[in-house]
Amino acid sequence: MIKIINTNSKIVLIASLMLCFSCKEKESATSKPVVISTSKTEVLAPKAKLSESFRNYWYNGEAEITSYKLEQERYGEIREGQAVLVFVTEDFLPKEQVKADNYNEHNTPILKMNATKNFITGIYPYSIMQSTFYPVANNQHALKISASVQEWCGHVYTQLNNRDDFEVVTHSYFQGEADSTFNLEKNWTENELWTKLRIDPKSLPVGEIDIIPSLEYIRLNHDELKSYKAFASLENGSYTISYENLDRVLKINFNTNFPYDILGWEETSTSGSGASEEVLTTKATKLKTLKSDYWNKKSVSDGTLRETLKLQ
Secondary structure, eight states: OOOOOOTTOOOOOOEEEEEOOOSSOOOOOOOOEEESSSOOOOOOOOOOOOOOOHHHHHHSEEEEEEEEEEEETTTEEEEEEEEEEEEEEEEEEEETTTEOOOOOOOOEEEEEEEEEEEEEEETEEEEEEEEEEEEETTOOOEEEEEEEETTTTTEEEEEEESSEEEEEEEEEETTOEEEEEEOOOOEEHHHHHHHHHHHHHGOOOOOOEEEEEEEHHHHEEEEEEHHHEEEEEEEEEEOOOEEEETTTTEEEOOOSSSSSOEEEEOOOOOOOOGGGOOOEEEEEEEEEEEEGGGGGGSGGGHHHHHHHHOOO
């Protein structure tokens, strides 16, 4: 379990991650609790001033749902599937780091992103979801991030909380990974930059940065969950992150006009090893965007909205 630390006026960050292996993937050494950095307080930047356009778009009682055609690299081949990005504003409890049931002036307004992927590898399906809870004040790291991956072999879970440090808890169905808890020094997280982009693309970090890759990438590629050196650039409606030691480049394409909707993305990486190494690119291409209070669309007749989103 993660111990909740009473931070009073300090704003904290949590992230959750859920991981998944293939049945034939190599087991790692048994994980043990590790403390990577000592605790320290995050220095907050000034709060962003929200425009009238922002308030009208994001505080109208609806979420923004966007569907994408997905071409996902997995096991050295490209798989066809679907991706969905759901953005919605919520009130967040800074201490408990969960969605608030009721409004309170001490709550933290956040922009939440739920990102899902579904694709098939051979006979069995993959289902991936990542959630990011990012303050609309745009002045600190995400308060919470989570990711889950499920396939027929099993599933795993990891959670990162933003407290004095990044506090991470992982759960895996593999004996070699089992359960682990550890701390990370605070740095940029790839997950939070998607929501930061939606608030103000010009606020995105550029140049040489230390950054924690997306929890999805860490799981699927079995890399260590930590910060990596990268170079980030912002130009002509594209934000690109090039990781020095991961043979990976992520490019997010977006509308340069508000609400800065995400048009698609490309993720290029090396698959395989030795002479069999091959550079493959995961791609997502926008299909349709819908504004909806989807949590109230629960009847059979509401299934037509999936047709509107071009979702199977």
